[in-house]
Amino acid sequence: MTKRIQAKYKSDRRFGQNLWGRPKSPVNKRQYGPGQHGQRRKGKTSDFGLQLVAKQKLRLYYGNITEKQFRKTYEEAARRKGNTAENLIGLLESRLDAVVYRAKFTPTVFSARQFVNHGHVKVNGRRVTIASYLVKVGDVLEIRDRSKSMAIVLEALASGERETPDYLEVDAKGMTCRYARVPQLSDVPYPVQMEPNLVVEYYAS
Incomplete structure (x- = not known):
């Protein structure tokens, strides 16, 4: 770990x-803070x-x-x-790593950042390796051809753990995503x- x-x-x-x-989060079983003082009553x-x-x-x-x-x-x-x-x-939500995560190309936002940094994502046909890159409305993200068979991508797309929000237009089969609009707080899952x-x-x- x-x-x-x-x-x-x-x-x-x-x-x-x-x-x-x-589903693996420990808070599902223990809803108190870590350490020996985690169960103390908080003021x-x-x-x-x-x-x-x-x-x-x-x-x-x-x-x-x-x-x-x-x-x-x-x-x-x-x-x-x-x-x-x-x-x-x-x-x-416009950060590239956040969009990759929302599109279900990776299982976590942490893995999304690493995925972008390692050069597996293109924006409008150009490879981008900066996780904090701000995606604009209308931009199209795609997974590089050589990266489409990666287990992390296939498992994330097949997972029923979460849904893609409606401000993204995701083609799971083609592994592309269009940033349709900037979301408001109420839109974000x-x-x-x-x-x-x-x-x-x-x-x-």
Whole structure:
């Protein structure tokens, strides 16, 4: 088991939620924090504490994005017109690794990042190896021909664990995906409640 997977499962237990909706998550059996003090009764959380948890949950969900990169994404969301919380979700869902994960080309967002980094994905016919690359509306993603027979792809596509959202037009047989529109918070199939409004409050305070 890699350090990343261990940290992922520990995060589930720390939040007491199955953050990625995986059937193997230990929180399905033990809904309390890790470590010898995990079952202690927790006191009332402050407003700052709630904002911090909301930020950490969202940051971890997208493959444990670095704090620097996540703040940069927030700043871009704040700079754009419209609702900052909705802009933030739109930017996070436009990441190439997130689109690859949503299209069910990989089983987890962690494996999606690695999959992109190793050069298995093309965007509009050109290979892209940057997981944080922002996909634009109308862009077409495809799995490279030499990568279509990889077990990780075939198993993810065959999995009934999750469905592809309607803002993606996925051709599972051809292993292509068109980014039809930027989603809003209500469109994104999060397994747990995300609160980007609290993330905005965290950075704005």
